[in-house]
Amino acid sequence: MRSESKLVRYALILLAAALTILFIVLPLAAVFVQAFDKGWEVWKAAVTEENARAAIRLSIIVTAISVPLNLVFGIAAAWTISRFRFRGRDLLLTLIDIPFGVSPVVSGLIFVLVFGAQGWLGPWLSDHDIQIVFAAPGIILATTFVTFPFVARELIPLMQSQGADEEEASIVLGANAWQMFRRVTLPNIKWGLLYGVVLCTARALGEFGAVSVVSGHIRGETNTIPLQVEILYNEYNYTAAFAVASILSVVAVITLVLKKTLERKTREAV
Amino acid sequence: MSIEVRNIRKNFGAFEALRDVSLRVESGELFALLGPSGSGKTSLLRIIAGLELPDSGSVRLNDEDTTRSSARERQVGFVFQHYALFRHMTMFENIAFGLRVRPRESRPPEAAIREKVGKLLELIQLSPLGNRYPAQLSGGQRQRVALARALAVEPKVLLLDEPFGALDARVRKELRRWLRRLHDELHVASVFVTHDQEEALEVADRVAIMNRGQIEQTGTPAEIYDHPANAFVYEFLGDVTRFDGEYVRPHEIGISRRCGDNPGTAAMVKFIASAGAVVRVELQREESGETVEAEITRERYRELALGVGDLVNVVKSGLSPF
Numbered sequence: 001m002r003s004e005s006k007l008v009r010y011a012l013i014l015l016a017a018a019l020t021i022l023f024i025v026l027p028l029a030a031v032f033v034q035a036f037d038k039g040w041e042v043w044k045a046a047v048t049e050e051n052a053r054a055a056i057r058l059s060i061i062v063t064a065i066s067v068p069l070n071l072v073f074g075i076a077a078a079w080t081i082s083r084f085r086f087r088g089r090d091l092l093l094t095l096i097d098i099p100f101g102v103s104p105v106v107s108g109l110i111f112v113l114v115f116g117a118q119g120w121l122g123p124w125l126s127d128h129d130i131q132i133v134f135a136a137p138g139i140i141l142a143t144t145f146v147t148f149p150f151v152a153r154e155l156i157p158l159m160q161s162q163g164a165d166e167e168e169a170s171i172v173l174g175a176n177a178w179q180m181f182r183r184v185t186l187p188n189i190k191w192g193l194l195y196g197v198v199l200c201t202a203r204a205l206g207e208f209g210a211v212s213v214v215s216g217h218i219r220g221e222t223n224t225i226p227l228q229v230e231i232l233y234n235e236y237n238y239t240a241a242f243a244v245a246s247i248l249s250v251v252a253v254i255t256l257v258l259k260k261t262l263e264r265k266t267r268e269a270v
Numbered sequence: 271m272s273i274e275v276r277n278i279r280k281n282f283g284a285f286e287a288l289r290d291v292s293l294r295v296e297s298g299e300l301f302a303l304l305g306p307s308g309s310g311k312t313s314l315l316r317i318i319a320g321l322e323l324p325d326s327g328s329v330r331l332n333d334e335d336t337t338r339s340s341a342r343e344r345q346v347g348f349v350f351q352h353y354a355l356f357r358h359m360t361m362f363e364n365i366a367f368g369l370r371v372r373p374r375e376s377r378p379p380e381a382a383i384r385e386k387v388g389k390l391l392e393l394i395q396l397s398p399l400g401n402r403y404p405a406q407l408s409g410g411q412r413q414r415v416a417l418a419r420a421l422a423v424e425p426k427v428l429l430l431d432e433p434f435g436a437l438d439a440r441v442r443k444e445l446r447r448w449l450r451r452l453h454d455e456l457h458v459a460s461v462f463v464t465h466d467q468e469e470a471l472e473v474a475d476r477v478a479i480m481n482r483g484q485i486e487q488t489g490t491p492a493e494i495y496d497h498p499a500n501a502f503v504y505e506f507l508g509d510v511t512r513f514d515g516e517y518v519r520p521h522e523i524g525i526s527r528r529c530g531d532n533p534g535t536a537a538m539v540k541f542i543a544s545a546g547a548v549v550r551v552e553l554q555r556e557e558s559g560e561t562v563e564a565e566i567t568r569e570r571y572r573e574l575a576l577g578v579g580d581l582v583n584v585v586k587s588g589l590s591p592f
Contacts, residue, residue, distance in 0.1 A: 165354035168321055171341045172348040173368035173423060183371070187358040 031249045034242035046243035054220040055228035056247070058136065062211075062224060063204040066144040070200050074151025075193070079185075081152075082159035083167075093156075099148050108142050108213025115141075134216030139224065142210040147200045154196035155189055158266065162188055191265035198262060202255040206248055271297050271332045271426040273318060273459050278327035280313055287313040288324070289483040295427075295459045295476075300450065302470035303463045305480030306506070311463045312351075314480070315429050318461065320344045331426060347425030347458075351432040353416040355404040361415050362400040365390050368423035390418040393452075410441040417449075421456075428453070430462035434469065446473050467507050471495060479503050511563040513586050523564035524587045525551065525574060534585030537562065539578050544571065551576065553584060 036043055046052060077096055081089060099107060113119050115132040125132060132138045166188065170180045186193075208226040215222045223231065225248055232241035273295040280288040288310045295301040303311040316322040318329055320341035328337045336344055355364050365387045369378055378386070391397045394414035404412055413433065420428065433449065434442040450473050453460050464470050470477045471491040478488045479502075487499040498504040501517065510517045526532040540561070541552040549571040551564045562584060566574075576582070 165350050165352060166356055168341075169348070169350060169354040169419075170356070170367065170371070172319060172321070172344075172346060173371065173419070174342050174345075175367075175371040176342065179371045183367070184356055187356075 028249055028253075031242055031245055034238060035246035037242075038239050042239060043243045043246070046240040047247065049240070051220045051223065052228060052240075052244055055223045055225050055244070058139070058222070059205055059224040061136065062140050062143050063201055065140050066147060066204050067197060067201050069144050070147055070151050071193070071197060073148065074155060074196060074200075075189075077152040078155030078159050081156055083164055096149050096152050099146050100153075104146055104207065104209025105213055107145055108210035111138055111142050111145070111210075111214050133214050134218065134222060136222065138214035139211050139222065142214045143204050143207050146207050146210045147203045150200035150203065151193065151196035154192050154199070154266075158189055158192040191262050191268075195259065195262035195266055198255055198258045202251060205251055271459050272330075273301075273427050273461060274330040274333070275314070275318060276328045276330070278314065278317060278324045278329070280310075280317065280322065280324050286483050288317070291327070291480075291483070291485055293478055293485060293488060295461055297459050298457050299459055299475045300453045300473065301459070301461045302474035302477045303461060303480055304465070304467060304470040304477050304506075306465060308482075309480040310483040311480045312431055315431055315461060315463050318427075319346050319348045319429050321348075345423065345426050347420030347423065347428040349413075349416045349420050349428075349430040349433055351435055353404070353412045355412055355416060355419070357404050360401050360403060361391070361396065361407070362387055364404070364415055365419045365422050367419065386422065390422055393421075394418045409437050410445060413437065413445060417452075426458065428456070428458050428460040430460065432464060433462055434466075435464070442469070449473065471507070479506060481506075509563070509565075512560065513562055513584075514560075518586055520550070520563045520565040521548070522587050523562060524585045525553075525564055525566055525570075525576070526583045526585070527574065528581055528583050532583050534583035536581060537584045539576055539580045539582060542576060542578060544568075553582070555584065556581075 047056075077092070081093060112133050114121055115125060115138060116122055117126065117133075119133075132141065166184050167180050170184045175183065205224075206226055207224075208230070211224055212227060212230075215224070215227055217223060217227060217231065219231070225244060229241050229245045229248070232238075232244060274293070276292050278288050278291045279286075291310070291314060293301075303314060305311045313322060317324050318331075320329075320336070320339065320343075324337070328335055330336065331344060331346070355361075356367065359367070366383050369383045369386065372378075387400075388397070391400050394417065396411060396414060396418075399407065399411065404415070407415070417430075417433075430449075434445055437445065446469060449462075462474070474491060476488065476490055477494055479486045479494060481502050487494050487503045489497075494503060495507055498507060504510065504517055509520050511520050511523065512518070513523065524534065526534060528536060536556040537553040538556065539551060540554050543550040547568070548565045549568055551566065551571075553562045553564060554560070555562060564584065574582075
């Protein structure tokens with residue numbers, strides 16, 4: 001390696017490191033500094049305050065429902081796409097990506113349009129006393145929609161590269177469909193699946209745009225953690241805002257560590 | 271156990287993979303499906319196994335119609351081209367799989383499973399490697415494990431898709447002799463797919479030559495080699511060269527010095543490949559300009575003392591129908 005290219009290499013590494021510190025490490029550190037600015041007790045009070053607790057509870061409920069749903073949808077979609085040739089397969093692939101391509105705000109608006117009081121199903125829903133928009137069901141629907149691609153997108157290339165040979169071998173050896181899935185498919189995709197679930201969970205907990213539209217921002221009722229942070233921030237309650245935000249930041253750091261580990265495991269499985 | 275397929279047709283979209291294919295393999299027979307890639311041989315094997323459904327026609331295993339029964343009910347042993355070993359299981363667990371997935375009432379007890387798998391590992395001479403994973407084994411070892419896994423369920427018929435395709439030449443030869451011996455001990459009907467004519471002719475009791483979704487000829491290796499049914503079979507089984515516009519085997523071309531009353535017509539030696547058991551000589555005929563390939567023994571080669579640029583006599587010695 002010649003010396004000038006070495007110089008260029010180090011300069012680029014330095015630049016990348018500087019940018020990472022400036023845009024990722026510093027802000028993350030700032031969140032924690034702000035959160036604990038007034039001490040541990042204040043932080044604790046902020047995150048255990050009634051509305052904050054309600055927001056955390058709602059976020060957990062929403063995530064606990066939308067992630068398993070997308071786990072099932074994701075496996076089903078990946079299976080269909082990687083194991084069968086059929087008309088409309090490319091269309092299905094494109095449809096799966098729609099939540100990635102559409103702005104989350106638009107995704108939220110879609111649900112308001114369909115389920116809102118003035119929406120298509122609005123009159124029918126109100127006749128039957130079912131509330132979707134501005135309530136937990138709407139938030140769950142919006143979150144599920146926005147996080148839909150994560151599991152499927154992770155599994156499709158993995159299942160395509162692994163092929164159907166092992167599954168066919170298990171069938172010829174006498175396994176039924178469930179035995180095939182449980183003993184052959186699942187062990188082969190488990191790391192990729194976990195990876196998708198981790199990303200899906202992180203996004204479900206952190207989703208702001210779509211949820212903001214369908215939530216209605218009712219304190220203690222329809223606010224998730226990110227919405228609660230926004231409200232506190234808008235009220236100039238910075239310490240409390242950062243305290244609640246620090247929960248999301250911890251989730252982000254955990255996600256990052258898991259992501260790195262799972263990425264390696266997934267590569268080994270191909 | 272016998273295998274019989276009748277009038278099988280299979281299309282993939284607009285592609286006709288199989289066009290009216292029928293054949294019968296008797297119990298104890300080792301049968302080869304030989305043909306170029308895309309000739310439909312793997313599709314036929316997968317239809318026999320139940321991994322693919324024919325558009326029309328029937329599959330009969332042991333004279334029972336199994337066309338509509340699923341792959342898991344057919345009790346066939348199938349060895350996949352790339353082995354398809356379960357990558358997250360040890361060799362032992364791979365072989366035990368077929369026994370472990372049986373419904374509880376017919377599943378052998380754990381001790382019996384261990385004994386059986388142990389015997390199979392012994393049979394494939396891999397007893398010490400039972401705890402290894404597929405990624406830790408060589409191609410030849412994986413191939414043997416794939417076979418042991420198929421045999422563990424005591425299949426009625428054994429189907430092998432390009433069983434030696436991914437192995438190097440030496441391992442290939444060893445394994446195919448081993449397979450032949452194994453087959454003779456098992457008393458099953460076996461079908462294997464191959465594109466290698468030498469492999470098919472050496473190992474199989476009978477061979478079907480396939481081309482573009484049809485069977486061109488079925489017979490013993492000697493029958494089809496000595497009496498090829500048509501030009502395709504003739505050309506597919508070994509080297510051919512053209513002489514006076516006809517197909518001839520290179521070893522049927524005789525070479526002699528141009529002197530006295532030696533028969534033949536004049537040709538110039540263009541190229542000599544003298545490594546190997548036979549010497550390959552490429553010649554250009556004086557009159558027609560036709561290029562002819564000849565194979566002669568090393569002895570004959572030394573006797574003639576051939577060199578590139580020599581003018582010699584060539585003659586067709588054998589008789590061929592095409």
